[in-house]
Amino acid sequence: MGYSLLQGDDGGKRVVVVTSVAVLAVAVGYFGGRWHTFTKLSSEQGRSAWQQIRSPKASVSYGEQLWWGERLWMSLWSSRVKTPKLMDGHESIKMAIIVHRHGARLPNKCVSRDLSWPKNPEFYESYRGHLSPIGCDQLINVGLDLRERYVIGSDLFRGVPPHTLQQTVVAYTSNMQRTLFSAWSLLHGMFPDVPQYFSYASDRLKVNLREVNQTLETEGLTLGIPIFIEEVARTDRLFHQYKMNEEMSKWQHENITASPVLRALSETPEYSRLIQKLYHMTRIQHFNPNNTKVKYSERMIIMKRVQTQINIAKAHGLPLLPNKEGLFLTRDEEELIRKTANEIWRLLYRPSLSDEKSDSVGHNAASHLAHYITQLLVDRAENKNRLRFAAYSAHDTTLLALAARLGIDIEPPEFSGYFLFELHVDKKNPDIPYCKFFYNREPSTTSASELRPRMLDFGHKIRVLNNLPYGNFPLYKMVAELQTQGMRKSTRVLRKLSKIRRPHLKGHATQQLAIMSMMPDLLKGEYKMVFDMWDREGKGYITVDDLGSAMRLMGRNPSKQNLNMLVDLVDSNGDHQLHFQDFLRMMVLCDLKDEEDSETEVETMDSDEAAPITIKPITSPTQLFVAIETSKALPADPPPKP
Numbered sequence: 001m002g003y004s005l006l007q008g009d010d011g012g013k014r015v016v017v018v019t020s021v022a023v024l025a026v027a028v029g030y031f032g033g034r035w036h037t038f039t040k041l042s043s044e045q046g047r048s049a050w051q052q053i054r055s056p057k058a059s060v061s062y063g064e065q066l067w068w069g070e071r072l073w074m075s076l077w078s079s080r081v082k083t084p085k086l087m088d089g090h091e092s093i094k095m096a097i098i099v100h101r102h103g104a105r106l107p108n109k110c111v112s113r114d115l116s117w118p119k120n121p122e123f124y125e126s127y128r129g130h131l132s133p134i135g136c137d138q139l140i141n142v143g144l145d146l147r148e149r150y151v152i153g154s155d156l157f158r159g160v161p162p163h164t165l166q167q168t169v170v171a172y173t174s175n176m177q178r179t180l181f182s183a184w185s186l187l188h189g190m191f192p193d194v195p196q197y198f199s200y201a202s203d204r205l206k207v208n209l210r211e212v213n214q215t216l217e218t219e220g221l222t223l224g225i226p227i228f229i230e231e232v233a234r235t236d237r238l239f240h241q242y243k244m245n246e247e248m249s250k251w252q253h254e255n256i257t258a259s260p261v262l263r264a265l266s267e268t269p270e271y272s273r274l275i276q277k278l279y280h281m282t283r284i285q286h287f288n289p290n291n292t293k294v295k296y297s298e299r300m301i302i303m304k305r306v307q308t309q310i311n312i313a314k315a316h317g318l319p320l321l322p323n324k325e326g327l328f329l330t331r332d333e334e335e336l337i338r339k340t341a342n343e344i345w346r347l348l349y350r351p352s353l354s355d356e357k358s359d360s361v362g363h364n365a366a367s368h369l370a371h372y373i374t375q376l377l378v379d380r381a382e383n384k385n386r387l388r389f390a391a392y393s394a395h396d397t398t399l400l401a402l403a404a405r406l407g408i409d410i411e412p413p414e415f416s417g418y419f420l421f422e423l424h425v426d427k428k429n430p431d432i433p434y435c436k437f438f439y440n441r442e443p444s445t446t447s448a449s450e451l452r453p454r455m456l457d458f459g460h461k462i463r464v465l466n467n468l469p470y471g472n473f474p475l476y477k478m479v480a481e482l483q484t485q486g487m488r489k490s491t492r493v494l495r496k497l498s499k500i501r502r503p504h505l506k507g508h509a510t511q512q513l514a515i516m517s518m519m520p521d522l523l524k525g526e527y528k529m530v531f532d533m534w535d536r537e538g539k540g541y542i543t544v545d546d547l548g549s550a551m552r553l554m555g556r557n558p559s560k561q562n563l564n565m566l567v568d569l570v571d572s573n574g575d576h577q578l579h580f581q582d583f584l585r586m587m588v589l590c591d592l593k594d595e596e597d598s599e600t601e602v603e604t605m606d607s608d609e610a611a612p613i614t615i616k617p618i619t620s621p622t623q624l625f626v627a628i629e630t631s632k633a634l635p636a637d638p639p640p641k642p
Helices: 002-007 010-045 049-054 068-076 121-127 133-152 162-167 177-190 209-217 248-257 260-266 269-282 296-315 331-346 362-381 396-406 475-482 485-497 509-518 521-534 544-553 560-570 580-589 621-630
Strands: 093-101 169-173 196-200 225-229 389-394 418-426 429-440 600-602 613-615
Touching: 093 133, 093 177, 093 362, 093 396, 133 177, 133 296, 162 209, 162 225, 169 177, 177 196, 177 225, 177 389, 248 296, 260 296, 260 331, 269 296, 269 331, 296 331, 331 396, 362 389, 362 396, 362 418, 362 429, 362 475, 362 521, 389 396, 396 418, 429 475, 521 544, 521 580, 544 560, 560 580
Parallel strands: 093 389, 169 225, 169 389, 196 225
Antiparallel strands: 093 418, 418 429, 600 613
């Protein structure tokens, strides 16, 4: 049969020809695809295509469409390129936001008898709390894990070249070395071939970073992904809002003292023996049984410090509290310390005697952070920003405060633990964007692909996260829970103000004062909270830099010239500062919801924005007051007679 096919059978000849052509096409596609891929990589990494073939170092650009030859060799022959595992919802995802704890660090304070760390106070003055190499590795691994999920396993970054990622990715960090380096490490793991740069939100307002990046992009270069650093902790309302409340510490001590769980633990003989042993192992005076000046709550809170010291030791492979006395902790004692410390962490922001959300201090501890996270998701859902990924590099207390604001009970996060918020828009139902929420307490043992989303219910009760059902929830529920009316309105005004180039907003001073006098105290109180959020240093007024920082937190890049113009627009006494009454005037003056029915046109800063913004003249205090309260478009009254 085979002989006849080769000798004269026309059908056999056709089979041979077709087979030969197919084999040749596959070979050409394979070698052509391999060479074409590595030629592209060589232009990005400065290595020849031949060097890339011999030792490939990276994958192709984010979300790039590969031609069939490239897919052929990558899927069939390359042992260095894994077949991407697609995440659930890989086509519907529009944005992801991570709020993560920093990685493993050095101790903040000296435990005098812990032989693993110096006793010299100069060490702690110079290096206290600094991120260690282990901590860097932890966040790099989190970044690699998220890269598998979002960069490779979804359409989130499809079509985004690496040199334009600064338009779609941003990171925010508190003003501490351990969170700054954690943010840096996470982005390096997630986007290894893209640089990162650092800036304060109020930095370089005179520089148009968009124009700078556009110039660099023509050469295939980029400043990279921005990492915005918050001001010092005493004025950091994004990550340390709980430190702004002078009553917070008092509330925490009273809450811990009232805890029946901690009271029951402290009354056991095992606890008494443990306190005495810890005193001999550490010489921490709070554990001295003869020290009668130490309050019960203070001694309990110090147990959290001991657990942190143990966690640091475990992360770095060190013995637990090694001491010259030769004392060691038993497993039961370790468990008692862990149980006590975890309960203290749990009670920092949620009430110990009830499960009512209204009894917690989450609103005073993390409302600003919750607001900005929600606003980024809303803006993305409405296509009002280009961001696709945002990272907040924070502390364990930040995550616990945010958990209280969300109304959930969680086990305290280990080093690099994180919350993950995902925004999805289903093609079948695009009008109702929905969110997925994940919590990874210990990323070193659990990957993002192993997590399942929990359905936040935003009810009146504080719920244990692990008891919530799996699933997603609509974005509007998150907005209704985490953003007050004042926050929503001021954010809308801020977004519109960032686009104004030449406003025509004059007159109506009498109407504005009348409306401000009619404004309900509740709404004024919400506006005051937003005013305090923008007044980063508690000066009692907002400066141009404060306004620019607030806009950059929303992903905007205003110029100094426009900011000066906006301040002058509502500055009542010419001191170039916005006091609270000026702020209220700005809220009243710039209620820009009714764009379709407005009459005064305002140009925008960005050429790629949609229609120009228009502002409807104010002719009736009652009309605008109703518009503010109902957020409904109202017909314009006839202009007043001169």
